Amino acid sequence: MDILHLAFQVGISKKLKRTGWVKRKVKNPESVAEHAFRVIVLCMALAPSLKVDQQKLVKMAIIHDLGETSTGDIVVESWKKIFLDKRKKKEKIEKEAIRNILYGYGEDYSNLFQEMIQRKTEEAKTFWDIDLLERTIQAYEYEKEQGIDMTEFFASAEFFITHPLLKSAVNDLKKMRSK
């Protein structure tokens, strides 16, 4: 077990800027770590109301972008389209990366990651909804602060987010946006 090695690897997530924002020339875009932290807080706070296993949801949030510290942040969707081949490839290398990062700690979370990417259990579906909601809120904030058109992100959110409570948050956000 090498705690320092692990910490240095996680440290990369602070320096990694999220690709979606970089491509749209957002000034001082958030890092992968910043995104992940807000997703963690949302998962923790919302799990009881969403009637899903809180521990599982939070763990998903913690590991979901850890692989990006090895692979970089690869974008696999645009508007209402998901590039499935690309996503599959991304998930495969991320899974391997997470296993490498966590090698030697007894648990490599590959089962949990598998559950996440199969998107079948309530927890997995809810998790991706929260991940997307967090991103949409961030898009709203950048649009407001920096005047960059983020319509694409709202279109994705509207299309993909299915949980009623989270859907209603997206609708509220759209109302705020139209003002």
Added chain:
Amino acid sequence: MNILHLAIQMNLSKKLKRSGWIRENIKDPESLAEHCFTITVLITILSKYLGVSEEKLIRMAIVHNFSALLTEDFVVERGKKIFKRLQKKKEKIEKEAIRTIFWDYDMNYSNLYNEMVQRKSKESIIFWQIDKLATTIQAYDYEKEQNKSLSEFFENARIYIKEPLLKKAFEDLKKMRKSFK
């Protein structure tokens, strides 16, 4: 329950840079959210080796800098000195922040916070050690990348880090530091 309200408040943690680094003129210093994410990952991986409740420690990690969301990121210790009055002030604001930000969620954070600042339970003691270790590792990174001298962070961590596994990591870090200095 207002999901957007919570999320927008949390956005501040992405924007707020940690005061200690600003004071040292670090270029592109880490944000509170980045620091919190780092310790959350360390907690997830290390809890079972340290014999502590992972869930409790993650909750501690989430709220341990909450006062910054209402006022500022207080620096309550430097090197071997702890500024007790400021620490009390921070803790009072923190409790208020927890009430304000999480008021609508079914989470017993106030008790947890008391446990955390009393520093008596095993979880709270280990939590602060992980927090210090993460900060010291960041200090090491900045020293190396930006050619700074951040000895006081190492001095401060030395007071806290006693748990054998974490202490071993801290000692290793000091060795690495010596080899590039």
